[in-house]
Every structure is written in structure tokens, then in C-alpha cells.
Amino acid sequence: MNLFQWPENGAVSLVCKRKWAETSTSVSFTLAPEAGEPLCFDFIPGQFITLGIEIDGKMEYRAYSLSSTPNQTELQLTIKRVVDGKVSNYIVDRLQEGQIVSVLKPAGEFHLQQPHGKQIALLSAGCGITPVMSMAKTLLANEDDDTDIHFIHAATQVDQVIYHQELITMAKEHDRFHVSIMLEDASGSDYLEGRLTQAALKQYCPDIAERSAFLCGPVGFMAAMKENLEALGMDMNVFYQESFTPAESTQPDVSLESMSNNNVSIFVPDFGAQVETQVGSVLIDALEEAKVPVIAACRSGICGSCKCRVTKGEYTRTSTTTLTEDEIELGFVLACSCQAQSDLEISLN
Incomplete structure (x- = not known):
């Protein structure tokens, strides 16, 4: 099957093919060309795309991580409602199947092609699960790959765990995929209750310090996890996180x-x-x-x-x-x- 050709600059128009609820506060949807032969989308698991949606007569652009795997005929994203999230909340409430959106090509340096070992930890919280889910599914789909994956996710309560049933199924079907979930309120579940401290990380994954790590989630969560992993002795040369904080300037200030x-x-x-x-x-x-x-x-x-x-x-x-x-x-x-x-x-x- 032929690959979808992304333009070097500028946006393309894709249509929302399907949309469904993941949790009470999040939705997933897929994008594909409106017409023509099916085409496969190429990207590196972990990358994001930039969506452009017209809201109240103005085009609004936001970057969202992909949760699907490469070489599929539809791109999948999962968006969570956020306080004052103009585009995110529009997508959750008003995006319709059949609606056209503008899309910029996949980008981002947080991805699976970063050097990593045969044992990895994927850590996420909330909607930060999307890029690491893409990584996990891609690794597991490759029959020649033997990477051991420990997926550690934090959420508020069990009904807010995005991809919950899918994660459970993946763990049952693959001996090299392990899932640990920490909830702020574990009522109605058998999961641990609390926050992902150093002790909790070590309890979930005793060899976590020997693993490579990919981390995505709210800024405060990522800062805490990085500090915990450093304290546990992880080699930070094989630690990666999705960062929406710009790098420090290397250009001298003009007086x-x-x-x-x-x-x-x-x-x-x-x-x-x-x-x-x-x-x-x-x-x-x-x-x-x-x-x-x-x-x-x-x-x-x-x-x-x-x-x-x-x-x-x-x-x-x-x-x-x-x-x-x-x-x-x-x-x-x-x-x-x-x-x-x-x-x-x-x-x-």
C-alpha cells in the first residue's frame, strides 16, 4: 500500500472518520484522507501532529501526540478535556465524524528511534499516555522484537484510565509487556492508591534503574518522575521525556x-x-x-x-x-x- 505524502511545509486536509468516548472526560478519533485510495501514514511512534480547527471563525492550532502505530490507513488521537482548553474541549464536545481539519506533518524528538536498551519503562499520567501507547503497540506488533516493556501509568481513578481494557488485553497476550497502574482514588479496583513515589516505582518495577525510560504527562508529574528515576540510579542518557518547554537560548543577548x-x-x-x-x-x-x-x-x-x-x-x-x-x-x-x-x-x- 502506498504511503501518504506529507508536504514539506503547510497543512493538509483530513477528515474525522470515527470518534468515540474513551472515558467520561476524553475521546479518541481517527483521521484519514477524505477520498481516494487508502494510504498508509508514516511517522515515528511518540511523535505528534498539529491540528488546525476553525472555532468561532478563527483557525486554532494545537499539537497532539499520536496514539496509533505507523503504516496504518488512519491516524488516531486521544484528547482529554482540560480547564480552559479551547481546542481540546471543542474536540471533546463538538468535533463530528465527517468534519474536515487541517493537519501539519508529524514532528517531535520524543520518539522510539532514540537509543534505548532491550528493557524499557514507559511512564505516563493522564493523556500523556498517548505517545507511549503508540510506542508500546509498535514494539509488540513487531514479531522480531524482544524488548521487555514495563508500562506504568498514573490516573485519578479507575474509570479515568485511558485505554484501560486495551492495556489489560496487551498484558494478557504478551509475556514481555507488564502493566502497573497507580490511582489517586483506587475505590472499586485492586490497584495501589497514592502517588508514584520512588518506593512505588521500585515496588512496581524492581529493575527500573537498569531500564531505558520514556516519560510523558503533566509538567509537574514529569519533573517528579525524573527526580525519582535519578535518585533510583537510572542512566539519564537513556531517559527521554516529552517536553513542551523550550531549550535555553544559545545566542547571546543583544544589549x-x-x-x-x-x-x-x-x-x-x-x-x-x-x-x-x-x-x-x-x-x-x-x-x-x-x-x-x-x-x-x-x-x-x-x-x-x-x-x-x-x-x-x-x-x-x-x-x-x-x-x-x-x-x-x-x-x-x-x-x-x-x-x-x-x-x-x-x-x-
């Missing part, structure tokens, strides 16, 4: 004392747009104010959807994720992680 005033101009010749902003302002905010068509999905320098080129002017940046060395040399930046330090001229093409 603000050399600036004649605190205002700078952002000019986008392609659209004849110009806007005034303050020195140090984030470029994406200025571009949105100028009403030019720029996509901002993660807003943290991870997904690469807001890539553009600075053709004139001085700037600093906090992330170059997804940019190649050649692109960096040519002045490409991620607008959400670029700070204007002088008048800038921007190319979006």
Missing part, C-alpha cells in the same frame, strides 16, 4: 542599552503588513497582531509550525527545535521562541 528607544517595527513585505512592538517582544505575538497567516500550535518552540525567516534585524531566541543547521544559518526562526531586539523584516514564504 538593550545600544537601542535608541524601546520600540521596534516588525515588517512582513509578503503581506504589506507592519506593526510596532516593544524590544524583547515575542515575534509570534507581533505577527498575530499584524494579522498575517502564521500558525502557532505549541507556542513553546517544539512543533515548528511557526517557522519563518528573519531577513533583516537583530533577535534572540530560546529554541531551534525542528530547524536544520542550514535553516538557522539562513535566518530561519521559530516565531514563538524569537524575541525582537531591533526592527525586523520577516518572510513567511
Whole structure:
């Protein structure tokens, strides 16, 4: 079967084929081309795609991890309701089967091709389960693979465990797949109640320090798990986590004392747009104010959807994720992680 061809830049239109409830606060759905022959989607397990959905007359973009496996004819995602989650809550409540959405190609450095050993721990909480579920299913589907997998997941209560029955089935069918679930409220289940402390991790998986680890979940959860794994003696060279925090800047700051005033101009010749902003302002905010068509999905320098080129002017940046060395040399930046330090001229093409 032929592969789906992702464009190098820009979005494609895919249709929501199926949608169903996973828990009372989360839904899963699949995406595929609207018409034509079935095509397989290629990506690395653990990666995300960026969805563009029109809400109240405005296109909103967000990055979501894939939970399906590569080389299938539909992409699967699972989205959980979150407080003030404009796009997530729209998807849970209003996305319909047959609805068209915009999609940017898979991206992200949190994936299964990172070096790892024959024993791995997959740790997740809440909807952070999606990328590690993709990893687990991919490894188990490969009959030539003998990786031993210990899947450790944290949730609030048993009816909020995403993919609960699927995890149980996977453990029954594969001797090399082990599942441990920790619940804040374990009522109605046989699972342990509490939080994933060092002691709990060691109890679940006595050899966890000898494993490679892939971690995804809320920021606080990931910080605690990383600290726990370090304390248990894990080799952090084979520890990976999904990060939505931009890397620290490697570019020296431009001295603000050399600036004649605190205002700078952002000019986008392609659209004849110009806007005034303050020195140090984030470029994406200025571009949105100028009403030019720029996509901002993660807003943290991870997904690469807001890539553009600075053709004139001085700037600093906090992330170059997804940019190649050649692109960096040519002045490409991620607008959400670029700070204007002088008048800038921007190319979006």
C-alpha cells in the first residue's frame, strides 16, 4: 500500500472518520484522507501532529501526540478535556465524524528511534499516555522484537484510565509487556492508591534503574518522575521525556542599552503588513497582531509550525527545535521562541 505524502511545509486536509468516548472526560478519533485510495501514514511512534480547527471563525492550532502505530490507513488521537482548553474541549464536545481539519506533518524528538536498551519503562499520567501507547503497540506488533516493556501509568481513578481494557488485553497476550497502574482514588479496583513515589516505582518495577525510560504527562508529574528515576540510579542518557518547554537560548543577548528607544517595527513585505512592538517582544505575538497567516500550535518552540525567516534585524531566541543547521544559518526562526531586539523584516514564504 502506498504511503501518504506529507508536504514539506503547510497543512493538509483530513477528515474525522470515527470518534468515540474513551472515558467520561476524553475521546479518541481517527483521521484519514477524505477520498481516494487508502494510504498508509508514516511517522515515528511518540511523535505528534498539529491540528488546525476553525472555532468561532478563527483557525486554532494545537499539537497532539499520536496514539496509533505507523503504516496504518488512519491516524488516531486521544484528547482529554482540560480547564480552559479551547481546542481540546471543542474536540471533546463538538468535533463530528465527517468534519474536515487541517493537519501539519508529524514532528517531535520524543520518539522510539532514540537509543534505548532491550528493557524499557514507559511512564505516563493522564493523556500523556498517548505517545507511549503508540510506542508500546509498535514494539509488540513487531514479531522480531524482544524488548521487555514495563508500562506504568498514573490516573485519578479507575474509570479515568485511558485505554484501560486495551492495556489489560496487551498484558494478557504478551509475556514481555507488564502493566502497573497507580490511582489517586483506587475505590472499586485492586490497584495501589497514592502517588508514584520512588518506593512505588521500585515496588512496581524492581529493575527500573537498569531500564531505558520514556516519560510523558503533566509538567509537574514529569519533573517528579525524573527526580525519582535519578535518585533510583537510572542512566539519564537513556531517559527521554516529552517536553513542551523550550531549550535555553544559545545566542547571546543583544544589549538593550545600544537601542535608541524601546520600540521596534516588525515588517512582513509578503503581506504589506507592519506593526510596532516593544524590544524583547515575542515575534509570534507581533505577527498575530499584524494579522498575517502564521500558525502557532505549541507556542513553546517544539512543533515548528511557526517557522519563518528573519531577513533583516537583530533577535534572540530560546529554541531551534525542528530547524536544520542550514535553516538557522539562513535566518530561519521559530516565531514563538524569537524575541525582537531591533526592527525586523520577516518572510513567511
